[in-house]
Amino acid sequence: MKLIKKSLAVLCMAALPAFAANPVSVTIDAGKPGPVINKNVYGQFAEHLGTGIYEGMYVGTGSKIPNTKGWRNDVVGALKQLHVPLVRWPGGCFADEYHWKDGIGPRAKRPVKVNTNWGGVEESNAVGTHEFFDLVDLLGADAYVNGNLGSGTVQEMADWVEYMTSDSKSSLANLRRKNGRDKPFKVAYFAIGNEAWGCGGNMTPEHYTNLYKNYETMLKAPKENRPLMIASGGNDYDIKWTDVISKNAKAQTSAISFHYYTIPTGKWEGKGAATGFAEPHWISTLANTLKIDSMIRNNIAVLDKNDPEKKIGLYVDEWGTWYDVETGTTPGFLYQQNTLRDAVVAALNFNIFHQHADRVHMTNIAQMVNVLQAMILTEKDKMLLTPTYHAFHMYVPFQDATSLPVKVADDKAYTLGETTIPGISASAARAKDGKLYLSLVNTNPGQPADVVVNVAGKQLAGANGRVLTATAMDAHNTFQNPQAIKPAPFSAKASGGKLTVTVPAKAVVVVALEG
Structure with a gap:
């Protein structure tokens, strides 16, 4: 229960309007559909x-x-x-x-x-x-x-x-x-x-x-x-x-x-x-x-x-x-x-x-x-x-779904020792239900990431989906506690057509973009 409560607390923070001064930028070009994701x-x-x-x-x-x-x-x-x-x-x-x-x-x-x-x-x-x-x-x-x-x-x-x-x-x-x-x-x-x-x-x-x-x-x-x-x-x-x-x-x-x-x-x-x-x-x-x-x-x-x-x-x-x-x-x-x-x-x-x-x-x-x-x-x-x-x-x-071009800019790389990897991974597609879906992965286990989402030529109203995260890097389910880690609801509202979300540390987020 403690793990679930902590995760939900993180999710509530994702909807707050106080964001970092230099957020990561994710831009989706919905006007240039790519190949279908088989x-x-x-x-x-x-x-x-x-x-x-x-x-x-x-x-x-x-x-x-x-x-x-x-x-x-x-x-x-x-x-x-x-x-x-x-x-x-x-x-x-x-x-x-x-x-x-x-x-x-x-x-x-x-x-x-x-x-x-x-x-x-x-x-x-x-x-x-x-x-x-x-x-x-x-x-x-x-x-x-x-x-x-x-x-x-x-x-x-x-x-x-x-x-x-x-x-x-x-x-x-x-x-x-x-x-x-x-x-x-x-x-x-x-x-x-x-x-x-x-x-x-x-x-x-x-x-x-x-x-x-x-x-x-x-x-x-x-x-x-x-x-x-x-x-x-x-x-x-x-x-x-x-x-x-x-x-x-x-x-x-x-x-x-x-x-x-x-x-x-x-x-x-x-x-x-x-x-x-x-x-x-x-x-x-x-x-x-x-x-x-x-x-x-x-x-x-x-x-x-x-x-x-x-x-x-x-x-x-x-x-x-x-x-x-x-x-x-x-x-x-x-x-x-x-x-x-x-x-x-x-x-x-x-x-x-x-x-x-x-x-x-x-x-x-x-x-x-x-x-x-x-x-x-x-x-x-x-x-x-x-x-x-x-x-x-x-x-x-x-x-x-039909893949869409995604550009990640101003990413905050995740570094430990001599190893450096991208902090944010993103993918977007137009699904068969007509909705535009975005996935975001924060690789950093210690720092959340503020991400500004832009869809070229489109004003966004918000995003709704789910997030998977936990307090521990090795959080896992056991037969004694089979639901220790599971997805939780995730949502964010845009302001003036601009959408910024906070992706928790060590998290996977998948949302449908609204607007």
């Missing part, structure tokens, strides 16, 4: 990893936890509030060891395998193709299926695509019908392999590209039900994968994937804790997450050279924070807490993705439940929403 920028990722699927989402039809077709009603209901546009499955590294025929037919007869990538635990194959499509149907989302290139064969992958998409009387289509699905599944996206540079096969981009072209040629589906094909690209500052694929498989791919994880220390050995961190790890995390902007720009520069028609998208289909696992949990399960810092990281990434909406048509945060930067954490029959969940929920109006 709703798939808010995509999700569910891998067979730890309790991300089993227990966290899928409990089986015999569970005492209320469920529909085995999927937890509480988790599905919460995810539906995010308007989840699509889900990527079954991996990740798991995808390149997944053999789809293990996951069809009577569950009692499905083979039990070992999940060698994630903890060496048993994989029951209780969740397979049909169960996954039950999930996306319950969510009202599209399906993004990742095929097994690393340990599979071209025939196996071709058979899977036929099994899912064919409306013929072929043996594979009839097998799907025997297993309970008459009409074909709708596979919106299909990726050939994952992280082929690493866990997906340790390949060179040249070798992968040759394999990709071979596999893509052999994956047959009805014209009206053919998935958009995605090539597995690079990560971090490596642009060679994007270059080789876009040069040599341009006609056969709709997108190239890209992966980047934010680590406080920047080192895989000793990443940093999810909670209990000091301010140096706050700023280093934000500084490291902002690097994704230059990485995206570098890849887009390659695509602009090789694909000036802009037919190939750049899909950031794995991103998010990666910390040391929580004490007492299985290391291979990648379970970590989720704090206000994660919500700020998410919002900074959203604002960057919006800037590149002409190429970045999809991103998939890792991951949905109980793994890395999750939306939801569960413990048996309990469930809580994380700060990252709340950030996603606040940004729902940006799905399929």
